[in-house]
Each structure stands twice: as C-alpha cells, then as structure tokens.
Amino acid sequence: MRQPVSKKRPEPEEIILYEKDPKTKIATVTFNRPEYLNAPTSLARLRYADVVRSASVDNDVKVVVIRGVGDNLGSGADLPEFMEGNENPERRLAELKLDGTDTAYPPQGTFRNGATISAWYANVQAGNRPLQELKKISIVEAKGYCYGWHFYQCADADLVISSDDALFGHPSFRYYGWGPRMWTWVQMMGLRKFQEMVFTGRPFTAEDMEKCNFLNKVVSRDELEGEVYKYALACARNRPVDTVFMQKMFFEIYKQHQGEYLGSLLSAFFESMGSGVQNDGADDLDMHEAIGSGLAGAVNDNDSKFPPDFRLSKKNRKKKD
Numbered sequence: 001m002r003q004p005v006s007k008k009r010p011e012p013e014e015i016i017l018y019e020k021d022p023k024t025k026i027a028t029v030t031f032n033r034p035e036y037l038n039a040p041t042s043l044a045r046l047r048y049a050d051v052v053r054s055a056s057v058d059n060d061v062k063v064v065v066i067r068g069v070g071d072n073l074g075s076g077a078d079l080p081e082f083m084e085g086n087e088n089p090e091r092r093l094a095e096l097k098l099d100g101t102d103t104a105y106p107p108q109g110t111f112r113n114g115a116t117i118s119a120w121y122a123n124v125q126a127g128n129r130p131l132q133e134l135k136k137i138s139i140v141e142a143k144g145y146c147y148g149w150h151f152y153q154c155a156d157a158d159l160v161i162s163s164d165d166a167l168f169g170h171p172s173f174r175y176y177g178w179g180p181r182m183w184t185w186v187q188m189m190g191l192r193k194f195q196e197m198v199f200t201g202r203p204f205t206a207e208d209m210e211k212c213n214f215l216n217k218v219v220s221r222d223e224l225e226g227e228v229y230k231y232a233l234a235c236a237r238n239r240p241v242d243t244v245f246m247q248k249m250f251f252e253i254y255k256q257h258q259g260e261y262l263g264s265l266l267s268a269f270f271e272s273m274g275s276g277v278q279n280d281g282a283d284d285l286d287m288h289e290a291i292g293s294g295l296a297g298a299v300n301d302n303d304s305k306f307p308p309d310f311r312l313s314k315k316n317r318k319k320k321d
Contacts, residue, residue, distance in 0.1 A: 009081065012047035015040055020055070025062035025236045027055050027136075034070030037145060039078040042085070042095040045127030045149070052130040062244055063235045064134065065228060066153055067141040076148020076171060085117070096120055115272035121180045122264035128180055131156035132260060135248045137235045141228045142166045143221060147203070147312070152181045155188050158251075159235075160214065161228045162206045163221040168214070169203035171299050171312055175285055178271040183263015184255075188214050202310035 010033065020027035029051055031038040040048065055061045068074050085091040089105035095117065106112035121128045131138050131153060140154050142162035148170050154160050170179040177198075179185070186194045189212040197204060206218045219227045239247075285302045303311045304319075311317045 009041050009078070012041065012044040015044040016047045016051060018051045018054075020058065020061055022060040024233065025060060025241070026065060026232050027058070027061045027063070028065045028067065029055075031066075031068040031074050031150075034068070034072070036078070037072055037076075038068045038070070038074035038150070039076060040074075040127070040149060041078050041081050042091070045077070046095070046097065046125070047127075049125050049127040049130045052134050053124075056133065056135045059241065061136055062241050063137045063139065063232045065139050065141060065232050066131075066157065067225075067228070068143070068150070070144075072144030073140070073142050073146045073154075073166070074148075074150035075145040076150060092117060095126075097125070111272065114275070115269070118180070118268040118272045119265070122261065122268045128152055129156055129184075129264060131158075132255065133252070135245045136241075137244060137248075139228060139232055139235070141224060142168075142206075142215070143224060145314070147171055148179075151179075151185075154214070155181055155184045159216045159231060161224065161231060162209070162215045162218050163224045164206050164218050165221060166206040166209075167203040167312075167314070168206075168209050169197055169201075169312065173198050173201040174302060174312070175299050176271065176274055177277070178267055178274070180264055180267050180271065182267045184260055187258060187260075188212070200310060201306070201312075203312055 015031065015033050017030040017032050018027065019030075029048070031040065033039060052064070055064050081091075085095065086108070090099065092105050093099045093101070093103055106116055120126045124130050124133050128149065129152065137159070138157040139159045139161065140157040142154055142160055143166050144163070146154055146162075146166050146168045151168055151170055154168065172179045182194075182198075185197075189197070189209075193204075193208075193212050196202075204212070206215065209215045210218050216231075217227065283305075285298060300313060300316075303313050303316045308317055308319060311319075
C-alpha cells in the first residue's frame with residue numbers, strides 16, 4: 001500500500017473532524033485525509049483522544065460514530081512521519097505532550113528510546129485506545145482498509161457496521177510482529193483465528209470477521225452509511241445518558257478484569273524488544289533496513305511474496321502470480 005507523500009502535513013483539526021447534533025445526541029468523528037488513506041499524524045491522534053474525551057463528558061452526546069472520508073476507514077498511522085521522529089527528538093516530545101519543556105528525550109541506542117514511545121501508546125491520551133474509556137456508545141463505520149491504528153478503533157468500539165469490501169489487520173505483523181492492541185484483538189476474534197492473522201500476516205475480509213463475531217453487521221457499500229445511522233438512532237433513542245454511562249462502566253470493568261490495559265502494556269514491552277530480532281535469511285524483510293529506506297514502501301514491496309488473497313494491498317490482491 002504505497003502512500004503518496006504529502007509536502008506539508010495538514011493540521012490535526014483538518015484530519016480529525018468533529019461535529020455533534022444535540023437534538024439526536026449523535027456525534028461524528030471523521031478521519032479526513034483520504035489522499036493519504038486517512039493516516040493520522042501523531043498530533044492528529046492526540047486530537048482524536050481529546051475529541052473522544054470531550055464526547056465522553058458532553059451531556060449533548062450519547063452516541064459517537066467514527067467514520068472515514070473516501071473509500072477507506074484508514075490504513076493506519078502516518079509511518080513516514082513516525083520514522084522522522086527517530087531523527088528528531090522534538091517530534092517525539094510533541095507526541096508525548098512535552099514540547100516546549102526542558103525535557104531531554106532518551107538518546108538512540110538506549111532501550112528507553114523506543115520503549116518510551118511504545119509504552120505511551122498504551123495510554124488513552126496517546127490516541128490509540130481512547131474508545132476504551134469513552135462513557136458513550138461508539139459505532140465504527142468500517143470500509144475498505146481497516147488496518148493498523150484504524151483496526152484499533154474497530155476492536156475498541158462498542159459496535160462495528162462494515163461494508164462487504166472491508167479488510168482488517170495490521171501491517172506490523174509483516175514487518176515487526178507485534179501490535180499495541182493484540183490482547184484486545186485476541187479477545188474479540190478468538191485465539192485460533194487471531195493466531196492465523198498474526199502468523200500469516202494476511203488481512204481478514206468482512207466475511208471472515210463476521211464469522212469471528214468481530215462485526216455486528218455486514219452490508220453493501222451503498223447501504224453502509226444508512227445502516228450505521230439506523231443503529232446510531234436506535235442507540236440514541238433507547239436509554240438515557242445516565243443509563244448509558246452505567247452500562248459502559250459495567251463493560252469497562254469487565255474488560256479490565258480480562259486484562260485490556262495490561263495487554264496494552266505487555267505488547268508495548270515486547271514491541272520494544274524488536275531490535276533483538278535476527279532475520280532467518282537474505283530474502284526476509286529486514287526491519288532495520290526498511291526503517292532506513294522507507295517502511296511503507298518496504299511493506300508494499302514485500303506484499304508480492306504472499307499469495308494474492310493474503311496480500312494487504314487491494315491493488316496487489318487483484319494481481320495473479
């Protein structure tokens with residue numbers, strides 16, 4: 001999935017749109033970067049966390065719909081921007097909400113250099129798992145690519161309505177082997193099928209995910225928006241906001257009993273150990289070389305090594321061997 005490189009990245013407010021309708025009590029978060037497959041920048045993820053926290057408090061909101069502009073929900077975070085942080089500690093400090101402070105980021109070569117940011121991704125404020133603490137009902141409108149960071153949102157949402165052309169997974173299984181929300185995914189999908197996703201690296205179709213009970217409903221693309229709105233209206237017209245708050249507290253307690261946050265911390269720790277991995281052979285995707293040459297492009301080039309229906313890119317999936 002080679003993505004176009006933007007000369008100037010848009011502001012967080014341009015990437016994460018937010019609106020609410022006090023009459024229906026339905027709010028909408030829209031990922032608005034379709035030319036870059038809706039990839040959020042690090043600052044956009046921080047805005048997303050703030051927007052979700054605002055909706056959680058707002059008395060005018062009972063339901064939050066999460067959707068993307070264009071053909072896809074999204075293909076994950078802005079990898080090129082993330083990699084720039086390796087050379088620019090100021091970017092890392094900004095992502096940690098520490099820009100403008102007298103803080104020295106751990107230098108390259110230390111374990112803390114990577115582990116600091118990996119651990120941060122387990123924090124709700126970082127924008128990876130804010131739906132876990134949302135005290136309102138969340139509904140994701142899934143379509144096209146639902147990869148990486150966008151896959152996080154699908155797993156963390158209360159309801160997911162999907163188009164029949166959606167693809168789910170994490171490119172990290174191809175180049176790193178870990179994802180910060182793995183504990184949650186294994187709970188949502190079941191151990192057997194999630195192991196298949198991890199070990200093969202293949203994306204799962206909407207049909208696959210419905211069989212895993214990951215999705216609430218699968219419809220055609222032209223029916224998707226209307227179906228999501230129907231579910232949102234039903235949720236908004238059911239019980240009062242106070243009842244929803246209590247219901248969400250119950251489910252949050254259940255998920256914490258299952259180790260939802262513990263799982264984020266553990267996967268962040270294992271992800272920080274990636275520097276100790278050695279390749280089996282010369283044909284393997286070398287993570288360290290890929291980081292230096294462009295991770296997104298390396299993942300896309302590696303895609304051709306897999307059977308067509310195991311490939312991540314929609315374009316590559318159409319190619320015959």
